[in-house]
Amino acid sequence: MLDVRGLKKVYNGGARQVEAIRDLTFTLSAGELVCLVGPSGCGKTTLLKCVAGLLTPTSGEVLLQGRPVTGPPPGMAVVFQEYGRSLFPWLRVGENVDLPLRQKGLPKARRRELVTEALAAVGLADAESAYPWQLSGGMQQRVAIARAVAFEPEVLLMDEPFAAVDAQTRADLEDLVRALWHKLGVTILFVTHDIDEAVYLGQRVLILSSSPTVVREELTVDLPDTRDQLHTRGHPRFTALRTHVQEQIQAAKRGLPSPSAAGDGEE
Amino acid sequence: MTAIARKVAAALALPVVLFAVWWLATGSSENFYFPSLRVILSSFGEVWTGDRLVTDVLPSVLRLLCGYLAAVVIAVTAGVVIGSSPRIRAFAEPALEFLRAIPPPVLVPIIMLFAGIGDVMKIVVIVFGCVWPILLNTVEGVRAVDGVLLDTARSYGIGGVARLRHLVLRSASPQIFAGMRQALSLGIILMVISEMFAASNGLGFAIVQFQRSFAIPSMWSGILLLGILGFLLSLVFRLVESRALSWYHGLRRSQRS
Amino acid sequence: MTLIERTSGGGQTAAPASGDARRGRRRGSAAWLGLAGLGTLLAVMEIVPRVGLVSSKYFPPTSRIAEALAAEVTDQAFWVALGDTLKGWALGLLIATVAGAALGVLIGAVPLLREYTASTIEFLRPIPSVALIPLAVLLFGTDIRSTLLLVVYASFWQVLVQVLYGVQDVDPVADETARSYGLSTIARVRYVLWPTALPYVMTGVRLAAAVALVLAITAELVIGAPGLGARIAVAQTSNAVPDMYALVTVTGLLGVLVNLGARAVERRTLAWHQSVRGEVAA
Structure with a gap:
């Protein structure tokens, strides 16, 4: 459904070049709900804008149903974090x-x-x-x-949509997203910096490294499909998963190599 | 009910007092330059209700409206073009700032060279004066369109005319209106000046004629009429503005609380 | 209710921080582009009459205007006229500012007064100042007082209205604090109202400075009071077209200087204001 292959984005700042994303590859099958989580400043928004066709990647490509994304594709909708401005x-x-x-x-x-x-x-x-x-x-x-x-849309992109609302509203909105996803069968890519949110919402969680960004780990969330704020969050498996993600993010922040990508990332 | 009555009283009290003071202070005025208000008002009735309404007031107002509306269209169009590209903006802005800084009335003698002393000259003068504040404000407004809104529009495939109509112009409208408000008062000034300079009809022309022929009460009535005209036009402008920008005022109120 | 005319100067609205290293370079290249823009304007004004698109009798080429300008600046009378214009402008602006600020604070400090003057101000403000031209002619002839009458009338409202906005902006908590400590009305005006209103006063002065220049030159042009405007009128009647253009250019440059100066002064006061606010918020 949605393929991201070898995506790289370098910002040209005059003399200074900033490599926001180094090399990202992942795939979403139709009807999946996948969360992207990473340490702050790891280029999540840049990635999402590349996927949405709002930014042109430096290299690599984004494919929506096999067709390369060069501008905003008709089958995609984006929900931005800044609700007041969107x-x-x-x-x-x-x-x-x-x-x-x-x-x-x-x-x-x-x-x-x-x-x-x-x-x-x-x-x-x-x-x-x-x-x-x-x-x-x-x-x-x-x-x-x-x-x-x-x-x-066939694919719904959500860029930290609940980062700016209070905790209770946030829980309601998370359940709303799950409900709509079940009802509509739409493919959702949900970007967040909130680890609990990622684990609670996703079927899979993609953990990103610090900038320059690569995929650090892909994690399948093996929680029951019916989730609710009270019980899911109290589930021992939920705690285990969120702890694991947290560890990975902490390691990413310190710049430790990920188990899967060891040896990669040399200048 | 009492609240409304109080508001009405507050709105009317001072004007009534000022009017009474003027009336009484000039009641039996022998001063040639300051005739009594009674005389001015009766000459107002004589001068401005008959033919002059058609031969002087109407042409003035029509020229003002033509020039003003043309200026709005030109300035908003150019402003959108200039504002949407940082390069064009950087290129044009200093030149525009200079052109804007020229006091518009000094353009009257220059435009007279090209356009003579007819209606065209007066309309061109008004256009030339009104364009700058609207243009520069439009540029500023278009430049400041929110990035998230632009992304939203793009991702939903809102482009071309729809983007201009539903996004760029609407988003810049508070600035455009601020420019239009400045332009309106400039336009009235230029309407009067261009007619005082060279004309065969119009409000400015008539008032200068009265002054030169020492028809003082008529001159005063003309000043009064210009005041009323200015007030009415700004009233109409505010009505239009409050309708067009009701979302903006609401937004600001909601942000402030 | 009314849009505060913050946008009128063009370009001084704080740009949203798109913070990156590009900005410095961009500002540099923007300056070059701007110079190129001005150069293009001058070049077009040179070429258009040269190739005969417009008669050079009406539209002298840039070089011809520059010559006339050079002749003007060596003429003693030009400097006298410039001095007269600046005198009318500065004096009028000063009177209008003092009167507008004083009256604004007075009206603003007394709610009852504000309520009862609102309608009158809304009525008087849009009256075009040029309506007073015939009256000025009758009363003062071509004296500088004619200029002053128009300048003061036009710029007074700019200051007054901004001060009234500013007074409305007074933080109710600050005012209540001042009251609860038993500060007198005068002390409240001095320590609460005036500091809050000051940036608005400066905005009013900036707007008034531009308006005052327009009206000063208009009065000279139409009435014949001494100054650059009158000099333009003389150039027009004697058909000295290049001189007319040169003088118009001078008024434009004067306008640019007034705008830049007023903006710089305003920015200084506003910067002070915002830094104080920032400290309070932190």
Whole structure:
């Protein structure tokens, strides 16, 4: 479904070159929910922008259903961290969800249907005529999710979407993502710096190294498919997994070689 | 109810007092330059309700509107082009800052060379004066469009005309309106100046005629009319602005609390 | 309610920090591009009349304007006119600033006064200052007082309105603290209201400085009060087109200097203001 092969991104800063991503390769099969987690500053957002077609990688490629991504592909939707800045403040909630659909050229009745369904799915059926800034942070991010859902993407990219909301809202939104994923069968790539969140949400967790970034480890989350905040987080396996991820991230921060990629990473 | 009454009283009290003071202070004025308000008001009725409304007031207002609207269209178009590229902006900005800094009324004699003294000259003068504040504010507004919004639009395939209409122009609209507000007061000034300089009709022309022929009450009534016109235009502008930018004012309020 | 006219100067809105090493280099290349832009403007103004696109009688080439400018700056009368313009501008701006700031603080400090003057200010402010031209002519003729009347009227509102914004911006907590410690009204104005309003006063002065220059030159041009404007009018009537262009260029340069100077002064006060705020927030 989504293939990232040998992705490398170097920023040219005049005399100084910054290698944000060295060499990333991973694959998402259709319908998977994969979390990407890494130490702060490891180029997660850069990676996501490359995948979304918003940045051109220095080398390597991104394939969506076998086709190389050169610009934002039509079958992809992105939910950004900065909910306050990714919704159009001059459009009402319903119009925000509707605008991409209009661009797609869908007939009006179908758009109406999609907007209503998507807003209902995120629990905001009655907020359609409000402006985004009249809503709380968590609700604004729900709108952004509704907009992505209504777009009917094959792949949904989420860039630390809950980093800026409070803990309780965050738990609700995590469950919402799981529920929507089950319901729609969409492929989700979820970027986060929160280890618990990654383990709680994902079927797999990709652990990244510090910058210049490579994939440090791929971890399958062998937790039951039905998850809930209370029991899953108390599960001994959950604790074991999160401890493992935490160890890897700590090691990455200190620059220790990963077990799988030992010997790699010399200048 | 009492709150509304209080507001009305607050809004009207001082104007009423000032009006009364003016009326009484000039009540039996023998001063040639400061006729009594009663005389001014009666001459206002005589001068501005008849033919002059069509021969002087209307042409002035039409020229102002033509020049102002043309300036808005030109300035916003150019501003969007210049603002969307850092290179074009760097190239054009110092030259634009210089052109903007020229006090627009001094352009009247220059534009007269090209366009004579007719309507075209006056409209061109107004366009030339009004363009700069709108242009520079538009550039600033387009430059400042939020990066996350731009990414959002791109990833949802919102491009071309839709991007311009739903993203760039809307996002820059608070700055564009700030420029338009400055331009409006400049436009009125230029309307009057261009008519005082050389014209055969118009408000500015009429007022200067009254002054030269020492028709003092008529002159005062003309000053009064210009004041009313300025007030009305700014009122209309504020209505339009508050409608177009209601989202912006709401956003600011929500951020402040 | 109203958009604070922060954007009017163009370019002084703080750019969102896209922090990287590129910026220094970019600023350098931006300066070169800007110079190239100015050069292009001058070149176009040279070429357009030379190739006959526009008659050089109406639109003298850059070199011809430069000659006229050179002649102007060697003329004693030019400097006298420049001095007159600057005098009218500075004096008018000073009067307007003092009056606007004093009245603004007074109105702002007394809520009742603010409530009862709001409508009057909203009515008087948009009255175009040039409406006063005939009155100025009758009262003062071509005296500098004619210029002053227009300059003061036009720039007064800029200062007053900004000061009123500034007074609204006073932190209620600071004001209540001051009250609870029993500070007198005068002390509150001195220690709470004025420091808060000061940056707004400076913004008002910056806007007023530009407006004052426009009105000073307008008054000279239309009424004939002594100054650069009157000199332009003379050049026009005597059909000295290149001199007219040269003088217009001078007014433009003067405008640029006024803008740059006012922005620099404003930035200094604003920087002080923000650094103080930053400390409080930290």
